Amino acid sequence: xxxxxxxxxxxxxxxxxxxxxxxxxxxxxxxxxxxxxxxxxxxxxxxxxxxxxxxxxxxxxxxxxxxxxxxxxxxxxxxxxxxxxxxxxxxxxxxxxxxxxxxxxxxxxxxxxxxxxxxxxxxxxxxxxxxxxxxxxxxxxxxxxxxxxxxxxxxxxxxxxxxxxxxxx
Amino acid sequence: xxxxxxxxxxxxxxxxxxxxxxxxxxxxxxxxxxxxxxxxxxxxxxxxxxxxxxxxxxxxxxxxxxxxxxxxxxxxxxxxxxxxxxxxxxxxxxxxxxxxxxxxxxxxxxxxxxxxxxxxxxxxxxxxxxxxxxxxxxxxxxxxxx
Numbered sequence: 301x302x303x304x305x306x307x308x309x310x311x312x313x314x315x316x317x318x319x320x321x322x323x324x325x326x327x328x329x330x331x332x333x334x335x336x337x338x339x340x341x342x343x344x345x346x347x348x349x350x351x352x353x354x355x356x357x358x359x360x361x362x363x364x365x366x367x368x369x370x371x372x373x374x375x376x377x378x379x380x381x382x383x384x385x386x387x388x389x390x391x392x393x394x395x396x397x398x399x400x401x402x403x404x405x406x407x408x409x410x411x412x413x414x415x416x417x418x419x420x421x422x423x424x425x426x427x428x429x430x431x432x433x434x435x436x437x438x439x440x441x442x443x444x445x446x447x448x449x450x451x452x453x454x455x456x457x458x459x460x461x462x463x464x465x466x467x468x469x
Numbered sequence: 470x471x472x473x474x475x476x477x478x479x480x481x482x483x484x485x486x487x488x489x490x491x492x493x494x495x496x497x498x499x500x501x502x503x504x505x506x507x508x509x510x511x512x513x514x515x516x517x518x519x520x521x522x523x524x525x526x527x528x529x530x531x532x533x534x535x536x537x538x539x540x541x542x543x544x545x546x547x548x549x550x551x552x553x554x555x556x557x558x559x560x561x562x563x564x565x566x567x568x569x570x571x572x573x574x575x576x577x578x579x580x581x582x583x584x585x586x587x588x589x590x591x592x593x594x595x596x597x598x599x600x601x602x603x604x605x606x607x608x609x610x611x612x613x614x615x
């Protein structure tokens with residue numbers, strides 16, 4: 301098992317250890333950097349704090365990111381805040397809309413972003429999944445806790461039947 | 470207001486057929502608008518009763534109805550609530566009757582005639598995969614004059 305040093309403390313960690321530490325937890329909002337664990341994006345500092353029990357002030361985002369990538373997790377940087385307005389601009393000014401939708405990668409891009417969360421309730425904003433949880437109550441609690449506002453909340457199902465079952469009355 | 474049709478992932482890869490969906494926020498739950506399937510054949514607007522409790526809407530049970538949806542028997546309880554529809558740029562609020570249902574196994578709410586369609590001019594561009602929603606002019610004037 302690899303040994304890592306964080307803030308002067310040594311820890312023996314592997315990917316399974318990290319995944320276990322995240323069970324039952326929800327990712328906090330992604331501001332810039334993230335690591336991908338079990339198909340979800342997590343703030344690196346949140347993960348390392350949960351795994352080590354250290355205070356987040358004891359290490360930097362870059363240290364956390366480096367430790368987690370060494371354990372085999374992929375890392376990335378969230379799109380800039382200018383991304384969504386750019387998309388809106390394309391959709392609003394480039395007819396026909398179907399071409400615009402294809403050009404900007406929707407709606408397939410949201411569907412792909414939702415794939416890891418089949419069966420869960422999600423809150424989304426644009427093509428980003430803010431949070432996913434087993435119940436709407438947990439989703440709403442997360443939004444309130446982190447002062448986030450979603451565009452839409454729903455449950456992700458992977459069957460046409462689950463949607464068409466809501467037939468007219 | 471413009472809403473792109475929404476696609477969900479399909480089992481085994483790919484995506485399901487994109488559907489017309491509008492996001493409707495309940496008063497008390499503005500941070501999490503509920504995705505509602507636009508259903509021109511539905512008389513009512515329906516959502517899960519679980520959502521009502523999250524918004525702090527008390528369901529008195531004065532007016533209920535039992536019905537079948539998707540082959541499942543469920544009970545709807547009527548509540549008059551303030552709703553807001555927004556596409557992220559524009560928004561419009563109105564008071565409407567909503568039937569909160571228990572059980573409600575569906576991933577979305579249903580936006581039907583009463584509660585939603587009666588208040589809007591809706592243009593569905595199905596071929597191009599989006600819909601446009603504009604408030605009924607009289608209601609729009611009322612809201613602007615407030």
